[in-house]
Amino acid sequence: MYKLAVAAIFTLLFVYEPAFATGASTGESAGAGRPARHTVKKARVKRKDLAQAIADENRERMVRRIEMVHGKRKVVYHRVRRAAPEVFSRSAGDLAGLGLTQDPLALKSNVAFVLDQGSSEVLFEKNANVALPIASITKLMTGLVVVQANQDMDEVLTITDADVDRLKFTGSRLRVGARMTRRDLLHIALMSSENRAAAALGRNYPGGITAFVQAMNDKARELGMDDTRYVDSSGLSSENVSSARDLAKLVAVAHQEALLREFTTDPNSVVAASGKPMRFNNTNYLVAQPDWNIGLQKTGFINEAGRCLVMQAMIHGRNVIMVFLDSKGKMSRTADAGRMRRWLEALNPANLVEPAADAATAAVSAVTGSSAAHAAEPVPAVATEAPAAH
Known part of the structure; x- marks a missing residue:
């Protein structure tokens, strides 16, 4: 009898346990329903908080920098607000309407000159007289001024807090306090477009960066x-402007x-920063291509300038x-x-002929006897975001 009673109790427990579990999981009982609804509500709040955090991150971010304060290194954080994507995507050339200019080779550059x-x-010519931001193409003039000033290339210079980019907040592998020769700084400024290296070169010119920039402008004149x-x-400022001509x-x-020929065309190089070897690569992969014979080159990019390139080949x-x-x-x-190389290779140097143009490029015409192909040039004023210099 005792065994029968125990068996009956176990049977009742197995019969009612699934029903109880089902009711709790579906919220059928009043007691079980409230916690379930409360849990869902909390989950929605968390998702909303996450979405807000992502939106906040897209609007602004914190940038960690190391600065020298009274001779001591101090970690500081700068709040950087991000511009809207549509603002970033429009260059000074776009704002000036240069993107409307068509050319026979369907180039992706708003400006071209050969x-x-x-x-x-x-x-070949396309919008070649319009002054636009030139980004790190600036460093080619930096290199020319340094070389022609006959400064000691073996002098050891120190990267300081003054060389840190606080305009675009670009990064650098050269830490504050790193010591390098002027030769190595010039090398990586031209080959790898190293911004702190270019800043240090200008700062260590007789009279400092102000005198160096004046020397750059004097050389341009x-x-x-x-x-x-x-x-x-360095070219980080959009106020560094020039025309293709x-x-x-x-x-x-x-x-x-x-x-300058050597440093701009080295595919890569190892330089010493405070005695530590560091490998840098060229920003233009064409210098390592066997089918190109490049004598000098320089690349550049900031949002206002677009992608830029100058070459001798x-x-x-x-x-x-x-x-x-651009x-x-x-x-x-x-x-x-x-594209330009293939076109030039297809031409007879003694009798250049302009590439075929469709109706949309009817304004493009060959100049008789000049061996030139000219693309029609609009003459809109350069946008105020990238003032031209005259």
Whole structure:
């Protein structure tokens, strides 16, 4: 009898336990329903908080920097507000309407200029007289001023807090306090577009950065670069402006300096920072391509300038200077260089013929006897975000 009673109790427990569990899980009982609804409510609040956090992150962020205060290193945080994507995507050339200019080669650059280095014949031209931000193309003038000033290339310079970028908040592998020779700083400024290196070069010029920028502008005037203005040695400011025609003059003069030719075309190099070896790579992968014969080059990019590229190269037995400004897309400037090279290779140097143009490019015409192909140039004023220098 006792065994039968125990068996009956266990049977009742197995029968009612699933029903109780089902009721609790579906919220059928009043007691179980409230906690379930409360849990869902809390989960929704968490998702809402997460969405808000993501939105806040998109609006602003904190940037960690190390500054020197009274001779001691101090960690500080700067709040940086991010601009709207549509503002970032529009360059000064876009704002000036240069994107409306069509050309026979369908280049992705708003500005293009190609010159025969030997004869000074203009082979291709598109918006070449418009002054625009030039980003790190600026460093080519920085290198020219340093080399022609005959400063001691073996002098050891120190990266200081003054060399840290507080305009664009770009990063750098060169820490504050790093010690390098002027030669190595010039090397990575030209080859890898190192901003702190370029800043240190200008700061260590006789008279400091103010005198250095003045020397840059004086050299520009000397070379007849009337559309050009410099305000820093790195190109981070959008107020460093020039036209493609002016930059072709700069490339021609810079190409005469052996050190500039070497440093701008090295695919990579190891330099010493405070005795520690560091490898840097070239920002232009074309210098390592066996089918290119590049004598000098420099790349540049900030949002206001777009992707920029200047080069001196041997193409089909001819030395040419190519300038591409305000290109859209990370690989577009080098792709434009490839398009231009293929066009030049297809031409007979003794009798250049303009590439075929459709109705949309009817304004493009060949200049008889000049061996030149010109793309129609609009003459809108450069937007105030990127003031031209005259």
